[in-house]
Amino acid sequence: MSLDSKAIIAKRIAEELNDGDVVNLGVGIPTLVTSFLGDKQVYLQTENGLLGMGPRPPIDEVDPDIVDAGKSPVTITKGAAFFNSADSFGMIRGGHIDVAILGTLEIDKTGEIANWAVPNQPILGVGGAMDLVAGAKKVIVASLLFSKDGSPKLVDELTYKSSGERKVDLFVSEYAAFTFEKDGIHVIDIYGDLSIEELSKKLNLPLIDKTVQYNA
Amino acid sequence: MSLDSKAIIAKRIAEELNDGDVVNLGVGIPTLVTSFLGDKQVYLQTENGLLGMGPRPPIDEVDPDIVDAGKSPVTITKGAAFFNSADSFGMIRGGHIDVAILGTLEIDKTGEIANWAVPNQPILGVGGAMDLVAGAKKVIVASLLFSKDGSPKLVDELTYKSSGERKVDLFVSEYAAFTFEKDGIHVIDIYGDLSIEELSKKLNLPLIDKTVQYNA
Amino acid sequence: MKKLVNIDKIEELVKDGDRILVGGFGATGSPLTILDKIARTNVKDLEIVSNNLGENGQGLHKVFVAGQIKKAVGSFFTINREAVMAWSRGELEIELLPQGTLAEAIRAGGAGIGGFYTKTAVGTELSKGKEIREIDGERYVFEKAIRGNVAVIKAAKADKLGNLTYYATARNFNPMMATAADIVIAEVDEIVDELDPEIIVTPHLYVDYIVQTGYKKERGAYVESR
Amino acid sequence: MKKLVNIDKIEELVKDGDRILVGGFGATGSPLTILDKIARTNVKDLEIVSNNLGENGQGLHKVFVAGQIKKAVGSFFTINREAVMAWSRGELEIELLPQGTLAEAIRAGGAGIGGFYTKTAVGTELSKGKEIREIDGERYVFEKAIRGNVAVIKAAKADKLGNLTYYATARNFNPMMATAADIVIAEVDEIVDELDPEIIVTPHLYVDYIVQTGYKKERGAYVESR
Numbered sequence: 001m002s003l004d005s006k007a008i009i010a011k012r013i014a015e016e017l018n019d020g021d022v023v024n025l026g027v028g029i030p031t032l033v034t035s036f037l038g039d040k041q042v043y044l045q046t047e048n049g050l051l052g053m054g055p056r057p058p059i060d061e062v063d064p065d066i067v068d069a070g071k072s073p074v075t076i077t078k079g080a081a082f083f084n085s086a087d088s089f090g091m092i093r094g095g096h097i098d099v100a101i102l103g104t105l106e107i108d109k110t111g112e113i114a115n116w117a118v119p120n121q122p123i124l125g126v127g128g129a130m131d132l133v134a135g136a137k138k139v140i141v142a143s144l145l146f147s148k149d150g151s152p153k154l155v156d157e158l159t160y161k162s163s164g165e166r167k168v169d170l171f172v173s174e175y176a177a178f179t180f181e182k183d184g185i186h187v188i189d190i191y192g193d194l195s196i197e198e199l200s201k202k203l204n205l206p207l208i209d210k211t212v213q214y215n216a
Numbered sequence: 217m218s219l220d221s222k223a224i225i226a227k228r229i230a231e232e233l234n235d236g237d238v239v240n241l242g243v244g245i246p247t248l249v250t251s252f253l254g255d256k257q258v259y260l261q262t263e264n265g266l267l268g269m270g271p272r273p274p275i276d277e278v279d280p281d282i283v284d285a286g287k288s289p290v291t292i293t294k295g296a297a298f299f300n301s302a303d304s305f306g307m308i309r310g311g312h313i314d315v316a317i318l319g320t321l322e323i324d325k326t327g328e329i330a331n332w333a334v335p336n337q338p339i340l341g342v343g344g345a346m347d348l349v350a351g352a353k354k355v356i357v358a359s360l361l362f363s364k365d366g367s368p369k370l371v372d373e374l375t376y377k378s379s380g381e382r383k384v385d386l387f388v389s390e391y392a393a394f395t396f397e398k399d400g401i402h403v404i405d406i407y408g409d410l411s412i413e414e415l416s417k418k419l420n421l422p423l424i425d426k427t428v429q430y431n432a
Numbered sequence: 433m434k435k436l437v438n439i440d441k442i443e444e445l446v447k448d449g450d451r452i453l454v455g456g457f458g459a460t461g462s463p464l465t466i467l468d469k470i471a472r473t474n475v476k477d478l479e480i481v482s483n484n485l486g487e488n489g490q491g492l493h494k495v496f497v498a499g500q501i502k503k504a505v506g507s508f509f510t511i512n513r514e515a516v517m518a519w520s521r522g523e524l525e526i527e528l529l530p531q532g533t534l535a536e537a538i539r540a541g542g543a544g545i546g547g548f549y550t551k552t553a554v555g556t557e558l559s560k561g562k563e564i565r566e567i568d569g570e571r572y573v574f575e576k577a578i579r580g581n582v583a584v585i586k587a588a589k590a591d592k593l594g595n596l597t598y599y600a601t602a603r604n605f606n607p608m609m610a611t612a613a614d615i616v617i618a619e620v621d622e623i624v625d626e627l628d629p630e631i632i633v634t635p636h637l638y639v640d641y642i643v644q645t646g647y648k649k650e651r652g653a654y655v656e657s658r
Numbered sequence: 659m660k661k662l663v664n665i666d667k668i669e670e671l672v673k674d675g676d677r678i679l680v681g682g683f684g685a686t687g688s689p690l691t692i693l694d695k696i697a698r699t700n701v702k703d704l705e706i707v708s709n710n711l712g713e714n715g716q717g718l719h720k721v722f723v724a725g726q727i728k729k730a731v732g733s734f735f736t737i738n739r740e741a742v743m744a745w746s747r748g749e750l751e752i753e754l755l756p757q758g759t760l761a762e763a764i765r766a767g768g769a770g771i772g773g774f775y776t777k778t779a780v781g782t783e784l785s786k787g788k789e790i791r792e793i794d795g796e797r798y799v800f801e802k803a804i805r806g807n808v809a810v811i812k813a814a815k816a817d818k819l820g821n822l823t824y825y826a827t828a829r830n831f832n833p834m835m836a837t838a839a840d841i842v843i844a845e846v847d848e849i850v851d852e853l854d855p856e857i858i859v860t861p862h863l864y865v866d867y868i869v870q871t872g873y874k875k876e877r878g879a880y881v882e883s884r
Contacts, residue, residue, distance in 0.1 A: 262601075263531065263532075264457045264460070264601050264604055265457075265601045265603050265604050266600075266601050275652070276651075278651075278652030279600070279649065279652070280459065280460060280649060280652055280653055280654060281460055281461070281599050281600040281601060281602040281649070282600045282601055283457070283458075283460050283601050287457065287458045287459075287460065287487065289652065292600075298598075298600055298601065298603055299603070300535070300603050300604060300605070300606070300607045300608060300633075301457070301483075301531065301532075301534075301535035301604045301605050301608070302535040302536055302538070302539040302607075302608050304532075304535070305531065305532025305533075305535050305536065305552075306532075306536075308532060309532055309550065309551055309552055328555075333557070338516050338519060338520055339528070339557075340508075340509040340510055340512075340515075340516050340519060340526055340528060341484075341507070341508040341509055341510030341511070341528070342507055342508065342528055342529075342530050342531070342558065343507055343508040343530075343531050344507075344530070344531040344532060345530075346530040346532075346552045346553045346556060346558065347530050347531060347532035347533075347552045350550075350551045350552045350553070350554065351532075351551065351552065377556065377557050378555055378556050378557075379556060380552070380553060380554060380555055380556055381554050381555030381556075381571070382554075
């Protein structure tokens with residue numbers, strides 16, 4: 001997949017963020033969001049115990065005691081705070097993270113996601129995925145719409161294991177942005193060269209066009 | 217009651233404490249224990265958020281932000297630490313306080329105490345009493361054996377409201393020290409001019425003489 | 433500093449019938465300036481969650497005297513004689529919790545924990561009507577989390593983002609309350625440019641508004657400084 | 659300093675079949691010196707409670723390679739490939755918990771809380787067989803507290819009494835683990851005369867033994883300093 005596809009997603013999600021938001025970023029595409037923030041100041045929380053995470057340091061300034069949730073070295077910004085894991089997940093579960101931006105393996109038509117366990121493989125890691133899904137004020141999924149084998153990630157029913165019954169608020173893919181409402185899947189933005197009808201056909205899912213309303 | 221009676225109790229309890237113990241002291245007689253520690257270093261915890269409490273300061277050094285659980289001004293000792301109330305009661309309930317020394321209104325023959333609510337009066341305060349009874353590694357009761365009206369505080373069954381089903385480890389009064397065992401109330405020390413038989417008669421309770429065994 | 437507001441902002445933030453978490457252990461760590469302001473508004477039917485109802489005629493005592501409190505949830509009201517009398521006359525509802533249960537329930541409310549089992553108060557009147565469960569051979573009482581519409585707390589220092597530190601035993605219930613309400617207002621002694629990331633007790637994401645205290649310490653007591 | 663012991667003391671403190679709480683998030687905040695020592699003893703059938711099983715061949719990875727671990731309770735073993743293979747072969751038992759549930763369960767274990775209801779993992783495989791309870795209209799999963807026979811943790815500084823502070827994200831699980839075991843052993847970088855009472859994270863009453871670390875940081879990694 002081209003970097004462009006990922007950049008489309010990251011840029012669109014950056015637009016959703018507000019100045020002052022506290023944001024938790026999953027690995028992969030979510031980490032690209034910071035490149036498109038412009039003047040907006042957001043505060044990055046990492047669940048291993050830091051609010052106020054800055055970018056990766058130069059190699060000669062790496063401190064193995066300052067890492068993100070993926071155990072990669074990071075820096076801290078002015079106004080940062082350290083805390084223990086129980087307090088960190090209290091923050092997450094307690095609804096104090098404005099936005100969690102997560103990758104996913106699958107997402108169903110109700111907005112329930114599966115982002116931790118691949119079927120037929122040993123499932124031995126969950127990390128903070130389920131806590132973020134359950135607890136963040138707003139959950140945005142950043143993901144390509146199709147897997148490498150071409151199968152859609154947006155599906156009628158999850159075939160992978162659920163990350164929790166809480167539905168996400170927004171799914172941004174390289175083709176379109178979706179929300180999940182009582183009457184079905186809403187398309188609120190479309191970017192690619194596929195029409196909503198074509199997307200619906202490829203996904204084998206009904207889609208409701210809300211691009212006009214949303215952008216009015 | 218004479219100060220002597222209270223001093224007898226405080227001195228006997230001081231003997232129970234070990235060098236290095238973390239101790240939480242209730243109001244009244246328990247606070248006198250610190251006068252009889254000799255060379256023993258104990259660390260005083262106060263449930264409003266301090267480990268390492270020191271004596272009352274001179275009046276011109278009072279800081280209303282440094283108080284004990286009775287809201288009286290105190291000082292701090294070297295190695296002290298401040299913490300919030302949730303962490304403080306985590307310490308207490310979690311069994312990290314070596315000894316809680318508490319006053320009581322009543323204590324029954326099993327060692328269950330009632331130290332928070334007087335009958336026929338509005339019961340609107342419990343504070344940390346029940347947490348200490350439930351959580352301290354060892355609970356020692358420091359109390360005169362008889363109320364002002366002459367009625368015994370050591371009774372067959374509580375008439376006042378229980379502070380919790382956990383039994384105390386030791387009750388030190390001005391006449392004797394008691395423990396509460398399967399076979400009944402043991403007298404392990406006797407100080408007053410009443411014999412165990414006389415005490416038993418006054419209390420209207422069977423007492424088992426263990427003074428020799430305990431002091432052997 | 434964005435979060436810094438004038439004390440008058442309180443009028444907009446506190447509403448009739450609100451459940452308000454109020455920091456402090458007596459007057460120690462109590463947001464006296466905010467409480468004075470609340471006592472001067474017409475807001476009523478408040479449910480107050482606080483260890484007790486003020487001390488020495490300060491803080492929550494003024495809100496109580498102004499007749500604004502309908503219910504109080506806390507651990508030690510014995511010293512609040514007038515409140516005890518109001519309770520006797522049926523004018524004040526009181527819910528009593530062990531101090532540790534109160535602290536833990538507020539922490540749970542802020543941390544996405546719906547309820548918990550505590551070993552405190554098993555076999556007492558304060559566990560009557562509550563679920564008792566045996567876990568690994570020991571008996572515990574179920575307690576529900578507590579949250580408020582508003583929390584008013586007292587801190588020592590705030591930095592420009594609203595990170596907070598506390599001073600001595602004035603910390604008490606304040607850090608948990610900062611996590612467990614929809615709107616959190618912190619009264620602070622001092623605003624500084626920056627705080628050491630290792631010593632921040634309440635990270636800024638918990639704090640919505642900051643007001644400067646109108647009190648100072650003098651001869652062992654809190655007195656109004658203006 | 660009374661609590662300071664030689665690393666050989668570990669041999670006496672850790673026993674076959676013990677459940678050991680091990681601080682750290684990967685190598686960050688992991689008590690590497692203590693774990694090296696455990697890996698050199700003959701102790702076996704350990705149940706390890708830790709976020710994962712070490713990183714980069716350090717820490718718990720050595721204990722795993724030495725065949726001393728019977729069961730691991732944690733949140734992210736995916737990166738521990740050899741452990742995953744051992745699990746596939748039935749040679750290692752694994753209990754997986756969401757990271758926040760793991761942290762909270764250990765905190766509960768240290769705080770006299772028997773169990774709690776968390777909103778995390780409702781409707782997932784990780785809540786299967788666990789009690790679900792609706793509280794105020796929201797669904798929660800019941801989780802039991804976790805305690806250990808021994809906790810081995812890593813701190814930055816200890817004072818003479820054993821009060822501890824941590825450094826940066828090396829704090830992680832260490833403070834909770836310090837509260838939740840019968841014997842708590844802290845590996846520290848430095849022993850100082852005194853620490854500011856406001857910044858102590860783990861008060862001394864939680865700490866039984868202190869050992870001096872044998873590691874230092876060099877070029878972004880932890881290396882043995884002797």
